[in-house]
Amino acid sequence: MSDDTLDPQLVLALSRITGIPVDDTAMAERIAGGAGSAIAAVRACLHGSLFEHEPADYLPLLERLATPRVAEGGES
Amino acid sequence: MTDPSLLGLVEVAEHIRAGRLSSIEATEAVLARALAAQERSNCFLEIDADGARAAAAAADLHRARGGPLGALHGVPLAHKDMFNVAGRVIRWGSKLRAGHVPADSAAVVQRLAAAGAFSIGSLNMAEFALGATGHNAAWGDCRNAIDPSCMAGGSSSGSGAAVALRAAFGSLGSDTGGSVRIPAAANGVVGLKPTYGRIPRGGSMKLSPSIDVIGPLARSVRDCARLLTVLAGHDALDPQSSKLPVPDYEVEAARGIEGLRIGIPRNYFNDVATDDVRAAMEASLEGLEREGARLVEVAVPAVESMSELSRAVVYSEATALHGAWLRSHGEGYTPQVRVRASTGLAIPAPIYLEALLLRMPLLESFVTEVFDVCDVLHTPTLPIPVPLRSEVDAGSGAALWSILGRLVHCTAPINYLGLPALAVPALPTRNGLPSSVQLVGRPFAEALLFRVGAAHERRRLQAAGGG
Numbered sequence: 001m002s003d004d005t006l007d008p009q010l011v012l013a014l015s016r017i018t019g020i021p022v023d024d025t026a027m028a029e030r031i032a033g034g035a036g037s038a039i040a041a042v043r044a045c046l047h048g049s050l051f052e053h054e055p056a057d058y059l060p061l062l063e064r065l066a067t068p069r070v071a072e073g074g075e076s
Numbered sequence: 077m078t079d080p081s082l083l084g085l086v087e088v089a090e091h092i093r094a095g096r097l098s099s100i101e102a103t104e105a106v107l108a109r110a111l112a113a114q115e116r117s118n119c120f121l122e123i124d125a126d127g128a129r130a131a132a133a134a135a136d137l138h139r140a141r142g143g144p145l146g147a148l149h150g151v152p153l154a155h156k157d158m159f160n161v162a163g164r165v166i167r168w169g170s171k172l173r174a175g176h177v178p179a180d181s182a183a184v185v186q187r188l189a190a191a192g193a194f195s196i197g198s199l200n201m202a203e204f205a206l207g208a209t210g211h212n213a214a215w216g217d218c219r220n221a222i223d224p225s226c227m228a229g230g231s232s233s234g235s236g237a238a239v240a241l242r243a244a245f246g247s248l249g250s251d252t253g254g255s256v257r258i259p260a261a262a263n264g265v266v267g268l269k270p271t272y273g274r275i276p277r278g279g280s281m282k283l284s285p286s287i288d289v290i291g292p293l294a295r296s297v298r299d300c301a302r303l304l305t306v307l308a309g310h311d312a313l314d315p316q317s318s319k320l321p322v323p324d325y326e327v328e329a330a331r332g333i334e335g336l337r338i339g340i341p342r343n344y345f346n347d348v349a350t351d352d353v354r355a356a357m358e359a360s361l362e363g364l365e366r367e368g369a370r371l372v373e374v375a376v377p378a379v380e381s382m383s384e385l386s387r388a389v390v391y392s393e394a395t396a397l398h399g400a401w402l403r404s405h406g407e408g409y410t411p412q413v414r415v416r417a418s419t420g421l422a423i424p425a426p427i428y429l430e431a432l433l434l435r436m437p438l439l440e441s442f443v444t445e446v447f448d449v450c451d452v453l454h455t456p457t458l459p460i461p462v463p464l465r466s467e468v469d470a471g472s473g474a475a476l477w478s479i480l481g482r483l484v485h486c487t488a489p490i491n492y493l494g495l496p497a498l499a500v501p502a503l504p505t506r507n508g509l510p511s512s513v514q515l516v517g518r519p520f521a522e523a524l525l526f527r528v529g530a531a532h533e534r535r536r537l538q539a540a541g542g543g
Contacts, residue, residue, distance in 0.1 A: 022418065027411075038388035041388065046430060054433075061440065065439070065518060
């Protein structure tokens, strides 16, 4: 089992590098909590490469899925 | 005629069209309601009474001269404070934007104006739409329309409360994690989160452009359907708006549901639902079955992580959009919202992109596995009774996080996938406030959602009237 926690000190370091202010350790802990959960979820859902996908394909995919697929017998 | 504010949006539009009611009469009625609503719920950030009266007088004059009348001619609305209205201060719910006056109106405001509607004011919202409870430390919290001790829901808090309190016949909100559906549910009105790309977004505040949608709130399914018919469709200035044709949703909403398959999720959506919410959902399903629908159980794939996957996208994009202001005017954010706007700071770029790319295979499997089995998925909008405002205050301790997570439990996964979802009031829970059914469909299946929503509404009103 991996360690999903994100070190608040890392958040403070990122704050220094990016210039986006983080006031104190308490604020860093809250950011670390929210970001850590999201990162862990993405990692847990990855089961293969993503070479076949592009963000620009999203709206066309929604449009394609608007129509129920036709089953082999001809019924939708 | 009775108090015009008691009419629905379609009714008032038809009365104005037929000359049985003037726009001025309708507008005076909602302005009177708006003042009372403001005192009760703090749902407005600004009431533009003079502008509303001028627009109403112009609408009446236009009709008297025999001009063509749009589907919403002379109807007063009010919108979340994030859609540009030319010449009006639009704050995005923040003190940082208090002096911002756009030169042009948002695409959605232009479409409503082309149909003859106008706005009587700007509605309260979560600061930068970053909150699901109706709290706003900058402009004051929006309170629930039915019970002001309860949360109004957010982020389109003022939209839900104002429509419920009859201070507008309909309203625009936006939905990135449940921000139309949660306030609709909390205040007992109808709210639609359309398919991503169904309504153009030009001139509207961005929170997370890969997920944001604009949606209408109104007091009935039919009213909501008329608003979507006006709002939907491609905009050449918005490449993320779909070119798929727009049906007449109001006509579609009137069709029956004989033979439609209503999906009851076997997993996830009802897992955290309280007994009273479950009972309300069962009553709704029973009503739909009596309307001729067929109930089927559905296993919903991979939904457990979707709220967090959605957050990976929303946090990353929000921090990118807010980055310049966070660096230069961080003190202008209230503390809670600054944390939310800054969280993307700690999400690596590859994780953000993985979350974006992952949703395509997840969407495809969700649509295939769910909508091969049913036509519409039936879930609660909120799995818990509407909480007290004190229960969702920032200082209310560890229980807060559990409640906040449950508020978006049923809504946020749908945002991640980009699917349409309609929230419709259902039987009350133990605190006396209504519960809400969420109807989810395949992409661009809004017409189907309106059909099922109207059937549910019909049954609920019959039950309430003893019919």
